[in-house]
Amino acid sequence: MKLLELEIHNFRGIINLSIEPRGENFLIYGPNGSGKSAVVDALDFLLTGQISRMKGKGTKDITLKKHGPHVDYSAKDAWIKANVKIHGLEEPVEIKRSLDHPNKLICEDSIRDLINPVIELASRGQHVLTRREILNYVTADSGTRGKQIQTLLKITDVEKTRNVLVKVKNTLKNNHIGAKSSLNTISAVINSNIGITNYDEKKILDFVNNNRNVLDGSPLQDLKSNSIKEGIEAQTLSSDITVNTQLLKIDLEKLHEINSDKNKESLFNIDLELRELKTKISSDHRMEDALDHLKLTRLGLNLLGLEGSCPLCDTPWETGDLKEHLKYKIEIFKDAAQNLDRLSELTDELILEVNHTLASLNEIIKSAEILELKEEVIALKSWTNELKILLSVLEDENYPDIRFSEEMVEVLLAPDNLDFILDNIYSVAIEKSPEPSEEQTAWDNLTRLEENLKNYERSIDNCTKSFESYKKSEILYKTFLESRDKILNKLYSEIKDRFVELYRELHLDDEMEFKAIIISESAGVDFKVDFHGRGVNPPNALHSEGHQDSMGICLYLALAERLTQGFIDLIILDDVMMSVDAPHRREICNLLANFFKGRQFFITTHDQTWARQLQSEGVIKAKNRIEFSNWTIENGPSVNISGDIWDEIDDDLERNDIPSAAAKLRRGSEEYFSQVCSALHAPVRFNLSGQYELGDLLSGAMAEYRNELKHAKEAANSWGNTEELESLKEIDEFSRNVFTRLNMERWAVNPALHYNQWADFTPQDFKPVVDIFRDLFSIFQCDKCGTLLHLVINGPRPEAVKCNCGEVNWNLKENED
């Protein structure tokens, strides 16, 4: 697709603007704030229904409908219309989009199927390069450069998806860790019920079979919750308000133990050591920092993916290097590690005690509820809640907590009247419940175990499932990364050669042997470039900002060319030229003019030199350059359409408007001969203000031209190249003729151009002046490609005078033999 005409109405800072690029390269030049980017936004909106600049970071309160139209107009009055040329269709087609229906592209129905693929591709934004993207790329540090390259290449959605998969993986990993923790808790409860230290299926099965034996049940071979009461007769208590006093007594004794001196001393010691250790750590900032680092390092080592990137900041590392680095860091934190491990042991001991107490409390509360002991139930439930809070504090590593004093913790937060409550429950229990038979106790033991085993089996199932999901997420993530690397490396490999070709073309003078490596790695791209044959390094390591700038542009151009081929020929460069120096800018012009045949560049810039170069180097025709200035809120930018000055001057003469013709000729000549003097390195009387008189520019340009022509003739003569010599003589004769005419007509030229005395001129008087300048202009440019003749300097002396296409090529080096 190429842009033929564009019309913008009440959009952003523009009231009305019509331009006609005619499918050719087009330039908008103007100072910052003159409305250039509004045109780029308009194109963006027309093709995608969105304005990229109004999306993303820092645009929370900016909306398309509210901020897209000109500030004095509503969305229904704001629209963009264009005539475009689509591949395979001879006639141009009209497309239009209005801000009140941003998602609706208005076009002829019969071409909708044809335009839709173009619009779909445009929505990827790969045809637009902005200054912000180049700036982000150039200023990126080594840690973020990979991401900035992806931004530059418009493939950040791959990285966003990777982040989603990282989140999935981490969430499922945490779920699995949580499931393992639940399993440990329920194991602790079963161990407490059975009276064993570690979960042991054989011992639990022995416990089951002993109780089954009491009930005349056959021994079981496997431990399963749904079979431990299989084949035995159910025992029922005498009434609904009785409990098994024997089991209750065991649970009560466990809680009574809390108040025992032995238990208090043990808990006191654990708690004291834990508190002292915490105090020691928190009073030593270095230790505290070391512990934080250690935790993070251990976690990092644990989360380290196969690709070796940092799981925290995604910085890419050589495979295996980060793992070794983390292990080394853990080694340095030896002291911290001892403290951390001891802290963990002490915390785990307290957690175990709390879990055991909660297990007994749970059973006692059930009995108290059956016995309808309301006050006791309230007191014990309150204690349970307190213990659960303590448990979460311990598990979240927030212990100690001001809510829990040493005195409270040494009795595990037990209420002061614990013994009284427990004694009361037991008294009522034995009063209401008969002494249970051995069979009843065996049955109740199995019932209690059955419930806990069910929980255990559920936890095992959760643990297995959570592990399976976590494993799948790891596989999904790993597969995505492998696929990403394969696809991106193929793409990078395709664009790398083109990138190197373009960059070498830009830096022929200093980096002919330039090489590059572009490989997908970790969260970004491993992008390294050769520096004068001294090895490959990151682009910001040794290259100047200007070189990095041109790298960014070459990288983007290579990718845009590859990804938009066959659909969008339009490439938008929005104010992308910054720190590239003048000679290399000329080479960029050369690239745009000669390496992207069939493409249409739509360029905006605030840089006058770059704007001139684009024109003088043949990237932009004079008629395809417009200048924005004096933006006002009511009128938008003032637009000066440069066009072809000769046509415009002829029009003025036809209308007998000599003042306008003279102004155009003067302004056009000043600009043209500024470029000529720059291209020929012509000597011009220096002026600190940078404002040069046309006379100074003309004298410098003509003198340098004559000088180089003279050298070219001498060189041709020295080589015995008579054909070249004859051709140069013809050129010399023509130029002398023009220069002579210019001197002869100077009486008319000077007053007309310099002193504004055109009031006395008729079109017949002024026409010869215009003709002389037309001929004069033609001397300094190539008839074939239209670019200015420029001096090629290699070493101390100029080597040649050339145009861009090579049609003009005056050798200046004489035969020294």
Added chain:
Amino acid sequence: MNVISKYSGGYIIEEILKVPKTVLEDVWDETLSKLEDNPDFNIDAVEKIESMVKEGMINSDDIIDLLKD
């Protein structure tokens, strides 16, 4: 190249040039094709991810739910 014929009322587009896939779409195609051969992923799960990708609705919660199934 598109094949287009013109008639008095407009154009008949006989064959449309397909828009090339995005880099992300290519990455997902490759990922899904590898997952199809992975015994840990059944075809149903792969198809569900494929459907999310096609709808452009890749979010962590949906994938977590899917992997938990």
